[in-house]
Structure formats: C-alpha cells, structure tokens
Amino acid sequence: xxxxxxxxxxxxxxxxxxxxxxxxxxxxxxxxxxxxxxxxxxxxxxxxxxxxxxxxxxxxxxxxxxxxxxxxxxxxxxxxxxxxxxxxxxxxxxxxxxxxxxxxxxxxxxxxxxxxxxxxxxxxxxxxxxxxxxxxxxxxxxxxxxxxxxxxxxxxxxxxxxxxxxxxxxxxxxxxxxxxxxxxxxxxxxxxxxxxxxxxxxxxxxxxxxxxxxxxxxxxxxxxxxxxxxxxxxxxxxxxxxxxxxxxxxxxxxxxxxxxxxxxxxxxxxxxxxxxxxxxxxxxxxxxxxxxxxxxxxxxxxxxxxxxxxxxxxxxxxxxxxxxxxxxxxxxxxxxxxxxxxxxxxxxxxxxxxxxxxxxxx
Amino acid sequence: xxxxxxxxxxxxxxxxxxxxxxxxxxxxxxxxxxxxxxxxxxxxxxxxxxxxxxxxxxxxxxxxxxxxxxxxxxxxxxxxxxxxxxxxxxxxxxxxxxxxxxxxxxxxxxxxxxxxxxxxxxxxxxxxxxxxxxxxxxxxxxxxxxxxxxxxxxxxxxxxxxxxxxxxxxxxxxxxxxxxxxxxxxxxxxxxxxxxxxxxxxxxxxxxxxxxxxxxxxxxxxxxxxxxxxxxxxxxxxxxxxxxxxxxxxxxxxxxxxxxxxxxxxxxxxxxxxxxxxxxxxxxxxxxxxxxxxxxxxxxxxxxxxxxxxxxxxxxxxxxxxxxxxxxxxxxxxxxxxxxxxxxxxxxxxxxxxxxxxxxxxxxxxxxxxxxxxxxxxxxxxxxxxxxxxxxxxxxxxxxxxxxxxxxxxxxxxxxxxxxxxxxxxxxxxxxxxxxxxxxxxxxxxxxxxxxxxxxxxxxxxxxxxxxxxxxxxxxxxxxxxxxxxxxxxxxxxxxxxxx
Numbered sequence: 001x002x003x004x005x006x007x008x009x010x011x012x013x014x015x016x017x018x019x020x021x022x023x024x025x026x027x028x029x030x031x032x033x034x035x036x037x038x039x040x041x042x043x044x045x046x047x048x049x050x051x052x053x054x055x056x057x058x059x060x061x062x063x064x065x066x067x068x069x070x071x072x073x074x075x076x077x078x079x080x081x082x083x084x085x086x087x088x089x090x091x092x093x094x095x096x097x098x099x100x101x102x103x104x105x106x107x108x109x110x111x112x113x114x115x116x117x118x119x120x121x122x123x124x125x126x127x128x129x130x131x132x133x134x135x136x137x138x139x140x141x142x143x144x145x146x147x148x149x150x151x152x153x154x155x156x157x158x159x160x161x162x163x164x165x166x167x168x169x170x171x172x173x174x175x176x177x178x179x180x181x182x183x184x185x186x187x188x189x190x191x192x193x194x195x196x197x198x199x200x201x202x203x204x205x206x207x208x209x210x211x212x213x214x215x216x217x218x219x220x221x222x223x224x225x226x227x228x229x230x231x232x233x234x235x236x237x238x239x240x241x242x243x244x245x246x247x248x249x250x251x252x253x254x255x256x257x258x259x260x261x262x263x264x265x266x267x268x269x270x271x272x273x274x275x276x277x278x279x280x281x282x283x284x285x286x287x288x289x290x291x292x293x294x295x296x297x298x299x300x301x302x303x304x305x306x307x308x309x310x311x312x313x314x315x316x317x318x319x320x321x322x323x324x325x326x327x328x329x330x331x332x333x334x335x336x337x338x339x340x341x342x343x344x345x346x347x348x349x350x351x352x353x354x355x356x357x358x359x360x361x362x
Numbered sequence: 363x364x365x366x367x368x369x370x371x372x373x374x375x376x377x378x379x380x381x382x383x384x385x386x387x388x389x390x391x392x393x394x395x396x397x398x399x400x401x402x403x404x405x406x407x408x409x410x411x412x413x414x415x416x417x418x419x420x421x422x423x424x425x426x427x428x429x430x431x432x433x434x435x436x437x438x439x440x441x442x443x444x445x446x447x448x449x450x451x452x453x454x455x456x457x458x459x460x461x462x463x464x465x466x467x468x469x470x471x472x473x474x475x476x477x478x479x480x481x482x483x484x485x486x487x488x489x490x491x492x493x494x495x496x497x498x499x500x501x502x503x504x505x506x507x508x509x510x511x512x513x514x515x516x517x518x519x520x521x522x523x524x525x526x527x528x529x530x531x532x533x534x535x536x537x538x539x540x541x542x543x544x545x546x547x548x549x550x551x552x553x554x555x556x557x558x559x560x561x562x563x564x565x566x567x568x569x570x571x572x573x574x575x576x577x578x579x580x581x582x583x584x585x586x587x588x589x590x591x592x593x594x595x596x597x598x599x600x601x602x603x604x605x606x607x608x609x610x611x612x613x614x615x616x617x618x619x620x621x622x623x624x625x626x627x628x629x630x631x632x633x634x635x636x637x638x639x640x641x642x643x644x645x646x647x648x649x650x651x652x653x654x655x656x657x658x659x660x661x662x663x664x665x666x667x668x669x670x671x672x673x674x675x676x677x678x679x680x681x682x683x684x685x686x687x688x689x690x691x692x693x694x695x696x697x698x699x700x701x702x703x704x705x706x707x708x709x710x711x712x713x714x715x716x717x718x719x720x721x722x723x724x725x726x727x728x729x730x731x732x733x734x735x736x737x738x739x740x741x742x743x744x745x746x747x748x749x750x751x752x753x754x755x756x757x758x759x760x761x762x763x764x765x766x767x768x769x770x771x772x773x774x775x776x777x778x779x780x781x782x783x784x785x786x787x788x789x790x791x792x793x794x795x796x797x798x799x800x801x802x803x804x805x806x807x808x809x810x811x812x813x814x815x816x817x818x819x820x821x822x823x824x825x826x827x828x829x830x831x832x833x834x835x836x837x838x839x840x841x842x843x844x845x846x847x848x849x850x851x852x853x854x855x856x857x858x859x860x861x862x
C-alpha cells in the first residue's frame with residue numbers, strides 16, 4: 001500500500017460545490033430567461049449571447065493575467081452567472097456594446113480587481129448595471145413592449161442582428177416606458193394614481209410578464225418559481241428575500257393607506273421592476289451579503305427600505321440595483337457587529353453563568 | 363422524554379450498514395504486542411516490569427504517574443521483551459515508548475478479585491477500582507474515567523448521561539456492544555451512577571440504532587431510574603455538551619464542565635469496561651474496534667487485544683479489497699489519518715477505516731464565496747470562514763478573538779464547504795501554533811523573571827560588598843586615626859618606652 005496523504009478530518013464531504021450552486025441558480029433562471037427571450041425576440045437573444053460570451057472572455061483574460069488556472073476558474077460558473085443576471089437586467093433591445101462594456105465593468109472592475117471570486121465588495125452584475133445606467137442613460141432606458149418571437153410584431157433574425165449590431169432601432173416608433181417609469185412620471189406631474197395606472201397597471205399582466213421592462217425581469221411568476229426552487233434546493237435561505245420583500249411591502253402598504261392616490265400598493269411594488277429578480281437572485285449573492293442570520297435579515301430589510309425610498313423619492317424610477325449596492329457596502333459593517341452567539345457564551349462573549357436556581361439570568 | 367434543540371450540525375450519510383450486521387468476533391493474538399505507556403490524556407504511565415519478566419494477563423506493567431494518568435496492564439500472559447520505541451497510533455507515526463510483550467499463548471489471567479456487590483462499596487472505592495483497572499474514556503477522548511467519577515467531590519451532581527449516540531458515520535462498535543452485552547453495559551452504567559452518587563441515568567442512543575435501543579430498553583426495564591432515549595440522527599450529537607443540551611435543555615458555559623449543570627457524561631464502552639473491572643476484577647486489556655470502509659475486504663466488529671498492531675488486525679480481517687485512498691483511525695468526521703499501520707490498537711481506538719477515493723472525497727481547494735454554509739453548520743455558533751481567513755492571513759490572535767478556542771473541531775463546517783476548504787486543518791494549525799506561542803511566552807516570561815531576580819541578587823550582593831568594604835575602610839580609617847591620636851597623645855610614653 002502506498003502512503004496516502006496526511007489530511008485533516010473530515011474525511012467525507014456533503015458533495016456540494018461552488019459549480020453546483022451556480023449551476024442550480026442558472027437552472028432556476030432558465031424559465032424567466034426563456035420567457036424574456038421569447039417576449040423580446042431576436043435582439044434580446046443576441047444581447048444575451050453577446051453578454052455571456054463577453055463575461056467568459058473577460059474572466060478568462062483576467063485569470064490569465066493574474067496567473068491563476070483558467071479552466072477551474074471558468075468551470076465554477078460564477079462569471080457566467082454574473083453575465084446572465086446582467087443580461088437579464090438590461091433593456092432587451094440594447095446594442096451589443098452595452099453587453100460588452102457591462103461585461104468588462106462586471107468582471108474586470110467589480111470582481112477581478114478586488115481579487116476575484118469571493119473578494120468583491122459589490123455585486124458585479126449590479127455594479128455593471130448601475131455604471132451603464134449612469135454612463136449611457138439613453139440606451140439604458142429604451143424599453144419596449146413585448147414583441148414575441150415569430151409574431152408579426154417581432155423582428156426577424158436578420159432584422160434582429162441589425163438592431164443589436166447595426167444602427168439600432170427607431171426609438172420613437174417602438175419604445176415605451178416601463179411601468180415604474182410611466183407611473184412615476186405621471187405621479188410627478190400630479191396625476192392621480194388611478195389615472196396613471198389606467199390601462200397600464202394590471203396585476204396579472206405584471207405577474208405573467210406581458211409588460212414593458214428589462215429582458216428578464218418581466219415575468220414575476222417565473223422568477224418566483226425559480227426563487228422557490230432555490231429555496232427548496234437550499235441554495236439560498238429565506239432570510240434575505242423575505243426580509244427584503246416584507247419591508248418593501250410593509251412600507252408600500254403604510255404609504256398607500258396614508259395617501260392612496262399618490263402611493264401605489266404593495267403588490268405593485270412586489271411584481272414590478274427587478275424586485276423578484278433582486279430578492280431571490282441578486283441580493284442573495286453570498287459573496288456580497290452578510291453571513292449571519294440576523295445580519296441577512298438586516299441586509300434584506302435595508303434593501304427593501306432603500307428600494308421603496310429610491311422608487312418613491314429619488315431621481316430614478318427603479319431602485320433595486322442602487323439599493324443592493326448600498327447594502328453591499330454595509331455588509332462588512334453588518335458582519336463586524338452582528339454575529340451569532342457562541343455556544344456557552346452570552347452575546348457579549350462572556351461565558352454563560354447560572355444563578356443558584358439553575359436558570360439563565362435575564 | 364422531551365428533547366431540546368441544538369443549533370447547527372450536519373446529516374452525513376451514516377454508512378453504518380457496512381458493519382452493523384456483523385457480530386463482534388475475536389482476533390487471535392499477534393506474535394508480539396506493543397503496549398504504549400501513553401494511551402490516555404495526561405501523564406504517561408511509569409513502567410514497573412523488567413526485561414525478561416514473565417507476566418500474566420491483567421498484571422500491572424506500568425503504573426499511573428500523577429493525578430491525571432492511567433495504569434497499563436499486560437494484555438495477555440507472556441514475557442516482557444523490553445521497553446522499545448514503536449510507531450504511535452497518531453498521524454505523525456512517531457516512535458513512542460512501548461512495552462514489548464511476547465505472548466506465551468496461554469492467555470492466563472492474574473488471580474482475579476471479583477466483587478459480588480459493587481453497590482455495597484463506598485463510591486470512592488468504586489472510583490479507585492476503576493482507576494486501578496486503567497479505564498479511560500473509550501469514545502476516543504481517553505480521559506481517565508476515575509477522575510470524572512470523582513467529580514462528585516467538587517460538584518452537586520444529579521444525572522449520569524451515557525453517550526451511546528455514536529454519531530460518527532461507519533462506526534458500529536458501541537452499537538454491537540449494546541446489542542450483544544446489554545445487561546453487562548447496563549450494570550456498568552449503574553455502577554458508575556453509584557460511584558457518582560446520582561439518582562437519574564439517561565442513555566442516549568441515536569435513532570439509526572433501533573436494535574441497540576431495543577436491547578437497552580429491555581435491559582433497563584426493571585430500573586425506573588434509567589431512561590433510554592432515542593436521539594435524532596444528527597452529527598455531532600455525541601459532542602458531550604451538545605448531548606447534555608439535547609437531553610436537559612441546559613447549555614454548558616464556555617470553558618466549563620457539564621458537571622457544572624449537575625451532569626456527568628460517560629461513553630457506553632466505558633460502562634462495559636467498568637462492569638468488567640468491578641464485577642470480575644478484570645482491568646482494561648481489550649476493546650471492540652470497527653473495521654469499515656469501501657476498501658475493507660470484510661467490514662465488521664472485532665474484539666482486539668490492546669497492543670495488537672493495526673496491520674496484524676487488518677490481515678486477520680481479510681485485508682483490503684482495493685488500495686485505500688486513506689486509512690483512518692476513528693470516524694470519518696473527526697478521525698485521524700494513520701500513516702503507519704504497524705501502530706498498535708490502543709484504549710481509544712474505536713474504528714479503523716479504509717476509505718476509497720470516492721468516500722474520502724478529495725477535491726482541490728477553491729476560494730471562499732462566503733456562502734455561510736459553515737456558519738449554519740457550526741454547532742458552536744462560530745464563523746468558521748472568518749476564523750479561517752484570519753488564520754490564512756497569519757492573524758492568529760484575530761482567529762482566537764473570533765472564537766477559535768470554542769471550536770470543538772467536529773468538522774461540520776469543512777463537511778459542507780462547497781469550496782472544499784480544509785477548515786479543520788486551518789483551525790488545528792492555529793490552535794497548535796497559539797499553544798506553542800503561549801508556551802514560548804511563558805518560558806520567556808519565566809526566563810526574564812529569573813534573569814531579573816539574578817540581577818537583583820547580584821546588585822544586592824554588590825551593594826552588600828560595597829557596604830562591607832566601606833565599613834571596613836571606615837573602621838580602618840578610624841583605627842588609624844585612633845592610633846595617630848594615641849601616638850600624638852602619648853609621645854612621651856612612647857619615647858620613654860623606647861628609651862627604656
């Protein structure tokens with residue numbers, strides 16, 4: 001018998017891996033993604049492909065420069081997932097270079113410069129989306145109503161190539177504001193909520209996804225299904241999504257009760273924009289969220305509150321990306337102060353003490 | 363009985379089926395027995411036999427040395443060949459002092475002194491006999507059992523908990539012992555309760571051992587103070603403090619003993635050894651060892667004479683089916699690699715595992731993605747990822763501050779880590795290094811203290827010398843002065859004398 005290597009215990013493993021977790025998240029995204037690609041047709045498919053191809057290329061290049069092994073680095077699937085989520089958050093008919101620049105920002109600036117996988121402070125996909133939104137406000141806010149693949153309204157394959165790689169599309173002809181953008185503009189002009197949402201806001205169309213919006217954010221039901229799948233598979237825990245959506249719904253309810261004609265209700269906030277994608281797939285990014293249960297609850301609640309504040313009072317109609325980035329910045333602080341209680345010790349780290357009755361002191 | 367919740371833990375595949383069906387079998391005596399002087403926590407035993415001396419089975423060959431120590435007995439009758447260095451039952455495989463015995467094949471006991479009614483003995487006497495039999499914690503911790511029985515002097519005790527959780531995967535030696543020797547085990551348990559002076563006994567057995575639960579329930583039927591409790595199958599259920607919390611709901615304070623809560627925990631195999639020692643006067647000279655793992659030709663449970671080389675045991679049990687990826691002493695969660703199969707079976711050896719590559723699950727380490735799986739798996743409420751990050755950066759004080767000393771090295775964190783980071787390796791390193799540093803610091807402080815004391819002493823001596831010199835000088839000066847004065851005062855006399 002040859003001498004086996006001396007290794008510390010345990011000599012067994014649960015069988016999970018980073019690649020498996022990332023793969024399951026991507027699997028959970030498949031329905032919403034397919035629906036988005038179908039809804040917005042060839043240009044969306046092109047943008048999705050370009051973005052994913054770019055992140056893999058940039059990741060490989062960065063790993064090469066850093067002198068790290070390329071194949072295992074790519075195989076963990078983290079870069080692909082980043083690109084995937086970034087693509088889902090883009091306007092579906094955005095030009096190809098939005099995807100490429102987004103990939104460079106996400107992988108190079110937001111992830112690899114911090115030291116690669118596990119080292120980044122901010123969620124790479126959201127950092128890229130926000131940087132793009134600020135740098136290219138025009139391209140990043142050109143939304144359109146769904147034009148399904150193979151339908152009369154949808155562009156054909158060649159036209160799709162032209163839209164993505166050529167001169168784009170005639171914005172005035174097809175573009176329309178996202179629901180969040182529309183309602184916000186109308187409310188800003190003093191229009192009452194019931195009028196602003198007339199013919200626009202319909203819970204079931206928002207839930208099903210037959211609405212204007214980003215590539216993969218439109219179908220609330222499919223995103224919710226994906227999220228539940230991740231919970232079932234224990235890839236994510238409920239703390240962040242529930243705290244985030246609960247806080248958002250709570251604030252929306254309170255303000256809706258106070259001023260029903262100026263503040264949309266909780267359901268509107270939950271099913272519109274990137275709320276569900278953010279709650280289940282982005283805020284739960286392990287690298288950039290706290291590690292303790294209480295920390296995750298605080299983090300989720302912070303995200304929810306910031307989303308409501310930004311959507312209601314700040315300069316942008318959508319606030320999920322900003323909210324998550326701001327809470328990402330708080331993660332080290334939360335992790336520093338919010339820790340689990342160590343066994344046999346109180347919250348301050350002192351050994352537990354029992355009084356004479358054998359009961360825990362209050 | 364109501365059970366309480368504990369945090370963390372994992373559910374590893376228990377793999378008990380490999381060996382659980384195999385009854386305990388005897389392993390023949392090897393040509394030579396290597397009996398190490400150190401088979402327990404504490405000071406090594408002091409040899410009391412000479413080279414060439416004939417010994418009988420159970421005869422004392424090395425006596426306990428100090429309050430935390432345990433004696434060692436001849437595992438069979440034969441001749442003491444001498445004191446030799448032999449590879450230790452330890453990952454290092456380094457040679458340790460062992461007594462080499464050549465068996466004569468007769469396996470003849472010393473004159474045994476059985477005790478018909480151990481319950482008539484005073485508790486201290488029971489503890490004394492347990493100590494004399496060389497019994498140590500046989501779950502693997504090997505802490506001298508009598509010391510724990512004597513905790514009655516320091517604490518107000520009410521409950522004896524018998525740890526029969528056997529939460530480590532693969533291991534079935536306790537399971538088999540309970541199924542085959544339930545009455546003897548229960549007798550040992552009750553003798554220990556008598557020694558501790560407690561009224562209540564709880565025997566905790568994980569629910570993946572229904573046969574053992576049944577056997578113990580049956581044996582305990584007539585004793586109403588004995589509760590046989592089924593525990594949820596969850597690792598690390600057998601961790602002393604966690605077991606006590608599950609059974610009593612009370613959490614042991616950090617750096618304290620469960621005795622503080624009035625509870626003492628003993629292993630079930632220890633109870634059997636106590637029965638043997640008290641009822642039959644037999645010291646601890648053999649134990650049940652589980653051989654298991656995919657690479658083991660005939661997994662099973664074997665009664666092995668202490669000092670038998672592992673290689674001989676493996677040979678007798680049919681050897682390997684395939685080349686094992688790892689040879690482990692103990693369970694897969696906390697067991698240690700055994701690089702040197704010549705090492706002997708000792709009091710704490712509960713299992714020898716030959717794991718296939720698939721079982722050992724070797725994967726290259728990847729970067730931590732802060733997924734917090736380790737945080738939710740940790741039964742001690744620690745942040746393993748943070749302790750590992752501190753250790754990796756060389757900040758051991760930071761790791762200690764994050765709770766390194768509260769880590770029980772159960773391995774749950776590394777078991778669930780998706781990045782396959784060897785967290786326990788980091789913590790073992792950090793703990794060892796911190797201990798070394800503390801020792802060095804103590805030594806330096808002691809050296810400094812001695813040096814300062816010496817300097818002060820020298821200074822004092824010097825000062826004393828100086829003072830003495832000054833005093834002498836002064837005395838001399840005064841003497842001279844006095845002489846001069848005397849001369850000056852009596853010149854005539856002197857002259858007169860001179861003239862005379």
